[in-house]
Amino acid sequence: MSAPDLTHASRREAIAFILKNAFISAFVALVIFSLMIGVRTEAGPTGQLIYWTRFDDLATIVAVVFAGSIAVELLRQWWGPVGVVGAIAPSVQRGLDFAGKAAPPLLLIFAFLVPVLFYNQRYLLDLSILVLTYVMLGWGLNVVVGLAGLLDLGYVAFYAVGAYSYALLSTNFDLSFWMCLPLAGILAAFWGVLLGFPVLRLRGDYLAIVTLAFGEIIRLVLLNWESLTGGPNGVSSIPRPTFFGIPFTRGDDGFAARLGIEFSPTHRIVFLFYVILALALLTNWVTIRLRRLPIGRAWEALREDEVACRALGINITTTKLTAFATGAMFGGFAGAFFATRQGFISPESFTFQESALVLAIVVLGGMGSQLGVALAAVALIGGFELFRGFDQYRMLVFGMAMVLLMIWRPRGLIGHRAPTVFLKQNTAISAELAKEGRG
Amino acid sequence: MSHESILIVDGLTMRFGGVVAVNGLSFAAERRKITALIGPNGAGKTTVFNCITGFYKPTSGVIRLTHDDGRNFHLERLNDFRISKKAKVARTFQNIRLFPGMTALENLMVAQHNALMQASGFTFLGLIGVPSYRAAERRAIDRAKHWLDRIGLIDRADDAAGNLPYGDQRRLEIARAMCTEPALLCLDEPAAGLNARESAGLSELLLSIRGQGTSIILIEHDMSVVMEISDQIVVMDYGVKIAEGAPQVVRDDAKVVAAYLGADEEEAAAVMESGA
Numbered sequence: 001m002s003a004p005d006l007t008h009a010s011r012r013e014a015i016a017f018i019l020k021n022a023f024i025s026a027f028v029a030l031v032i033f034s035l036m037i038g039v040r041t042e043a044g045p046t047g048q049l050i051y052w053t054r055f056d057d058l059a060t061i062v063a064v065v066f067a068g069s070i071a072v073e074l075l076r077q078w079w080g081p082v083g084v085v086g087a088i089a090p091s092v093q094r095g096l097d098f099a100g101k102a103a104p105p106l107l108l109i110f111a112f113l114v115p116v117l118f119y120n121q122r123y124l125l126d127l128s129i130l131v132l133t134y135v136m137l138g139w140g141l142n143v144v145v146g147l148a149g150l151l152d153l154g155y156v157a158f159y160a161v162g163a164y165s166y167a168l169l170s171t172n173f174d175l176s177f178w179m180c181l182p183l184a185g186i187l188a189a190f191w192g193v194l195l196g197f198p199v200l201r202l203r204g205d206y207l208a209i210v211t212l213a214f215g216e217i218i219r220l221v222l223l224n225w226e227s228l229t230g231g232p233n234g235v236s237s238i239p240r241p242t243f244f245g246i247p248f249t250r251g252d253d254g255f256a257a258r259l260g261i262e263f264s265p266t267h268r269i270v271f272l273f274y275v276i277l278a279l280a281l282l283t284n285w286v287t288i289r290l291r292r293l294p295i296g297r298a299w300e301a302l303r304e305d306e307v308a309c310r311a312l313g314i315n316i317t318t319t320k321l322t323a324f325a326t327g328a329m330f331g332g333f334a335g336a337f338f339a340t341r342q343g344f345i346s347p348e349s350f351t352f353q354e355s356a357l358v359l360a361i362v363v364l365g366g367m368g369s370q371l372g373v374a375l376a377a378v379a380l381i382g383g384f385e386l387f388r389g390f391d392q393y394r395m396l397v398f399g400m401a402m403v404l405l406m407i408w409r410p411r412g413l414i415g416h417r418a419p420t421v422f423l424k425q426n427t428a429i430s431a432e433l434a435k436e437g438r439g
Numbered sequence: 440m441s442h443e444s445i446l447i448v449d450g451l452t453m454r455f456g457g458v459v460a461v462n463g464l465s466f467a468a469e470r471r472k473i474t475a476l477i478g479p480n481g482a483g484k485t486t487v488f489n490c491i492t493g494f495y496k497p498t499s500g501v502i503r504l505t506h507d508d509g510r511n512f513h514l515e516r517l518n519d520f521r522i523s524k525k526a527k528v529a530r531t532f533q534n535i536r537l538f539p540g541m542t543a544l545e546n547l548m549v550a551q552h553n554a555l556m557q558a559s560g561f562t563f564l565g566l567i568g569v570p571s572y573r574a575a576e577r578r579a580i581d582r583a584k585h586w587l588d589r590i591g592l593i594d595r596a597d598d599a600a601g602n603l604p605y606g607d608q609r610r611l612e613i614a615r616a617m618c619t620e621p622a623l624l625c626l627d628e629p630a631a632g633l634n635a636r637e638s639a640g641l642s643e644l645l646l647s648i649r650g651q652g653t654s655i656i657l658i659e660h661d662m663s664v665v666m667e668i669s670d671q672i673v674v675m676d677y678g679v680k681i682a683e684g685a686p687q688v689v690r691d692d693a694k695v696v697a698a699y700l701g702a703d704e705e706e707a708a709a710v711m712e713s714g715a
C-alpha cells in the first residue's frame with residue numbers, strides 16, 4: 001500500500017489481465033462467427049451455391065465482444081469478488097436484513113390489494129393471475145428441486161395431468177371445480193410417484209434427462225390419444241369456475257344479479273385472481289410447514305448427502321417419492337386452475353419450454369427459498385411483458401439480464417437457507433416454533 | 440459366548456470382480472466393549488464395515504447381531520436403511536459425511552428421523568401441528584442438545600456443519616450416529632486428522648459412550664487411541680484375520696508387527712512405540 005509503484009505494478013497487471021481476457025473472447029467470437037456471420041450462403045435459382053462475405057458485420061461483432069468483455073471485467077472488479085458479504089457495511093446489511101423480513105408481509109398485502117388497485121386494468125389483472133400461476137408452479141417445483149435436490153425437467157407433465165384431469169372430469173362427469181381440484185392433485189401426485197419409481201436410482205444429469213423424456217411422453221400421449229383427449233384439438237368448453245355454485249354470468253341467477261350489482265366480466269377475473277392467490281398461498285404454507293417436519297428435513301438431508309441418509313436409517317425410496325408426489329400435487333392444482341381459467345386446453349400449452357421456465361424461476365430465485373422463487377416469478381414473467389417493446393430483441397435483452405444476474409448472484413436472488421430449527425435458549429425456541437407453527 | 444457377543448461375523452467374504460477384499464473373516468464383538476479393527480492400508484477394514492452396515496452385499500458369510508433382549512438380526516439379509524432403523528447399527532465414514540449446508544443441530548435432528556416421523560403421524564399429524572408431535576420434537580431437540588453438550592459444540596449449534604473445524608466435524612458425526620440410539624456403533628477412523636489433544640478428547644468420548652452401554656467397533660490407524668481404549672483388537676491383512684486378542688497380546692504378536700513392517704514403516708514404528 002505504502003509503495004506507490006507497487007499499486008502501479010498491480011494495476012498494470014490487472015489491465016494486462018483484462019486485455020488478455022478480452023482478446024481471448026474476441027478470438028473465440030471470431031472463430032465462431034466467421035462462418036455463421038462472415039459468410040452468407042444461399043441456394044441460387046438453379047440450386048447452385050451462392051455465397052458472399054460480410055466481413056464488416058463480423059468485424060462489428062468481434063469488436064462488440066471485445067468491448068463487452070472489457071466492460072464485464074471492469075464491472076466485476078468494481079463489484080469486487082463475488083460472494084464477499086463481509087464487504088457490505090453493517091448498517092447496509094442490517095437494512096437488507098430488515099428488507100428481507102419486511103418483504104413477505106408487504107408483498108402479501110400488495111397481492112391482496114391488486115384487484116382493488118387495478119380493477120379497471122384488465123390486462124394487469126390477467127398478468128398478475130399468470131404471474132401467480134407461475135409463483136405456484138415455482139413453489140411446487142421448489143419442493144423437488146430446491147429441497148430434495150432432484151433435478152426435474154419434466155415438471156410440466158404434472159401441470160398437464162392436473163389440467164386434463166379437471167377438463168375431462170368436468171366435461172364428462174359434470175363435476176364442479178372444487179370437487180375436481182383435489183382429484184387433479186391426487187392424480188398428478190399419482191403420476192409423480194409413477195415417474196419417481198423408475199428414476200429412484202438416477203442422479204443429476206441422468207435424472208434430468210429421464211424426467212425430460214417423461215414430460216415429453218405425457219405431452220405425446222395427450223396429443224395422440226384422440227378419443228380421450230381430443231388430440232391436437234384439445235378439450236374445449238371447460239366449465240368456468242363458479243362462486244360455490246353461482247356462475248359469473250349475465251343471467252338472473254348470475255353472481256351480479258344475485259348480489260344486486262351491475263354485471264361486469266371483471267368479477268370473474270377478480271374471483272380467479274383470489275382463487276390462484278389462495279392456491280399459491282396454500283402451496284407456500286404447506287411447503288414451509290413440511291420443511292420443519294421430519295420429512296422436509298429428510299428431503300434437505302437427501303440433497304446434502306444420500307449415503308449419509310441411508311446410514312441414518314432414512315428410507316431413501318419413500319423420501320424421494322414423497323418429494324415427487326408433493327411437487328406433482330401442487331403442479332396438478334395449478335393445472336386444474338389453468339384449465340378452468342382458459343376454458344380450453346391443448347397439448348401445445350404443455351411443452352418443454354414451460355418446464356424450463358419454471359425451473360429457471362426456481363434457480364433464479366435461489367434454490368429452496370420461498371421468497372426468492374416468488375420474486376423470480378414476478379421478475380421473469382413480468383420481465384417478459386416489460387420487454388415486449390423490444391420486439392425480436394426481447395429474448396436477447398432478457399437473456400443478458402439473466403446472465404448478469406447470475407454473475408452478480410450465482411446462487412440466485414436469495415442465496416441462503418434459513419435453518420429449520422435453531423437453538424438459543426430452551427424456552428425461546430419452543431415459543432418461536434409454536435408461533436411460526438400457528439402462522 | 441453368543442449372548443456375550445453383540446456381533447458375530449462368520450466366514451465373511453467380499454469379492455469385487457477378481458479382487459477379494461475380505462476373505463473368510465470371522466470374529467465376534469463383545470457387548471458393551473470396544474473392539475478395534477486394525478490393519479495396513481487396503482486390508483479390507485472399510486469393506487467389512489460396508490458389509491455390516493448394508494452398503495455392500497457380502498459374497499458369502501453370516502453377520503449376526505443380537506440385541507440385549509435376545510432378538511437376532513441377520514445383517515447380510517437386511518438392506519441398507521433397515522440396518523440402522525431396525526437392527527440399530529450406526530456408523531460414521533472414513534471421509535466425513537455430514538450434511539454440510541445444515542446446522543449442527545439440524546444434523547442431529549435428521550438422525551432422529553424415524554422416531555420423529557412416527558411422532559408426526561407420517562407427516563399428516565405434524566402438518567396440522569398436534570401437541571404430541573410438538574412434544575416429540577422438543578424431546579428430539581433436547582437429545583440433540585445433550586449430545587452437542589457432550590461433544591462441546593453447544594455454542595455452535597446454529598452454525599452450518601460445513602463451517603465447523605475438522606475435528607469438530609468428526610465429533611459431530613459421532614454425535615449424529617449416537618442420536619439414532621444405536622446398539623452398535625461402527626466408527627471408521629474417527630481420529631484421522633485430529634491433533635493429540637483432540638485424540639485424547641475423542642478417547643474420552645468413546646469411553647463414555649461405552650460406559651452408557653453402547654458397543655463399539657472401531658477402525659483406527661492411530662495406535663495410541665487403539666491401545667488406550669480397546670478391549671479387544673482384531674488385526675486384518677489382505678482380507679484375512681492375522682491376529683486377535685487383548686491389546687497387550689496383539690501388540691507383541693510377531694505377525695502383526697511383520698504386517699505393519701511390510702506395509703508401512705511409520706505405522707510399524709507406531710505399533711512398536713506404543714508397545715515399548
Ligand SMILES: Nc1ncnc2c1ncn2[C@@H]1O[C@H](COP(=O)(O)OP(=O)(O)OP(=O)(O)O)[C@@H](O)[C@H]1O
Binds near residue numbers: 458
Ligand atoms: N467398491 C469396490 N470395488 C472394487 N474394489 C474395492 C471396492 N471397495 C474396496 N475395494 C478394494 O478392497 C480392498 C480393501 O479396501 P478397504 O477400503 O476395505 O481397505 P481399508 O482397510 O479400509 O484401507 P484404509 O486403511 O486405507 O482405509 C482394496 O484393495 C480396495 O481397492
Ligand SMILES: [Mg+2]
Binds near residue numbers: 484485486
Ligand atoms: Mg478404510
